[in-house]
Amino acid sequence: MNPDSLRRQFGKAVVCAPTAAEAARYDRISIDERGVPEAALMENAGRQAALIIDRLFPEGSVVALVGSGNNGGDALVCLRALAAWGRRVSAVLVGNRPKADPVLHGWDLSASVFDPQSPGAGEQLGRRLERAAILVDGLLGTGIRGAPRPRHALAIDAANRAPGAVVALDAPSGVDGTSGDIPGAAIRADLTIVFGWPKLGTLLHPGRQRCGRIVAVEIGFPPMAAERWAQLITAGWAGGVLPRRAAVTHKNAVGAIAIVAGSAMPGAAVLAARSAFRCGAGLVRVCASRPAREIITEVPEAIFVDALDPGALFAAIEQSDAVALGPGIGTDGEAAAQLEAVVAARAHRPAVIDADALTLLARGVGGGPGALGGPGTTGVVGIVVTPHPGEMARLAAVSTTEVQGERVGTARGFAASHGVVTLLKGAPSLVAEPGGGLLVSTHETPSALAVAGMGDVLTGAIGAYLAQGVDPFAAAGLALHVTGAAASRDGGGASLMPSDVVEAIPAALAHTDPQDTDLPFPFVTFDQRQPA
16 A cells, blocks of 8 residues: 555545444435345445455455344455455354355355354454454444444454454444444454445544544445435545636635734734635735734735724724634633624624634623524524534533533534534534534544644634635535645644644645545545544
């Protein structure tokens, strides 16, 4: 595998992330209502998995742990295909399946039955798995609810001790396909091949850490109707929503943004302004108090506005297409006055609210979170809030532990109850809209992004896209993709600085197409490396 190809994710324009229940429901719709034979789906899943395994792991024997459900059937089809191509394969039947399984179509594969009651069963299985170069996990898939039963837990433990590469089918056994929770034993996979779409739980922590590289393959599902599933922010998706400038235009026609920032941390305004310019804003006004003016000159392209002059601040907002409120603003009386002035002057201009401005809202300044909107609001007010878990906890009046324990529900709930697009930062970052839509970031490098100032870069990017007329939901997702792709392209790891990300944005924008994968198969729709 080319390491550089794994530095960036690959994804076509529409890659969904259903919950386990949503995926199971669509299985039944496809089979019972759309007429897709269940055997065809299993055949495609198994053969697609075999092709990828043979491509990425072209040498060595393959052993599959086979459960009693469809996941086990997928594994047997995979083994059958590999055997037909000359690979040495064998199966360990952990579930209740016949050795001469109908899905083998007469192929006589080496198969043994795992009996957890026999003395030393776990150790015996472990010794057998030690001899395999590749281990295929076909135990439980996405159908699990709660901790695996003792029989499966023993097999999972043996698999996790094996030295060979582990390939999970659809989801690592033991990982909840909806929440990502790990209630008991769970497979640690090097590669997870998902059928149809990545299940939401495989993208959420702690489950994501058990998946390794995730590759999604198309297996013959019919087109979706009006399913309201979460969707991944991929390079292909970003290319479809990225604004394009007309051949003949001018600075006021391509988006003007007013960044309302603080003087205590003026570098935050500099980062936000540079990011906004890099993301295509035609004109950037930085509104801060006069002590910040000297450092703002580090962005000579920006226009400085004295935020303590009510008339000047009102005019700056009125002359801009969007507002970004929060970079370095602090929580003192000056910051509170700026927040109230923006709330009064913003009218119907879209806005992104970040950092200490969110803390002020949580304290009731400017009318508090209730001033953002309310139930039934559908985002026409055009507000994007970008809290980290602590800020989300203060806004929603819950604990940070509660936020982290139910990130999807918290983001969706706040978006619906306040009528705002809610970007909940984390791994992965999530974007929820009032109507229930959810975008999931796929460019996550948590350790590299754990640096002060990264949020200001994101705020500037969101504001720039709002100013260019991008819908708030899409603007938040697009900014996540562009800044995440820039961070990944820089490759700085823990040495990465926010200014590095800003400078890498042009290169990221030049690659908003789904081309970064080393798998030459048209049925591959998504390819994501293990998060750093």
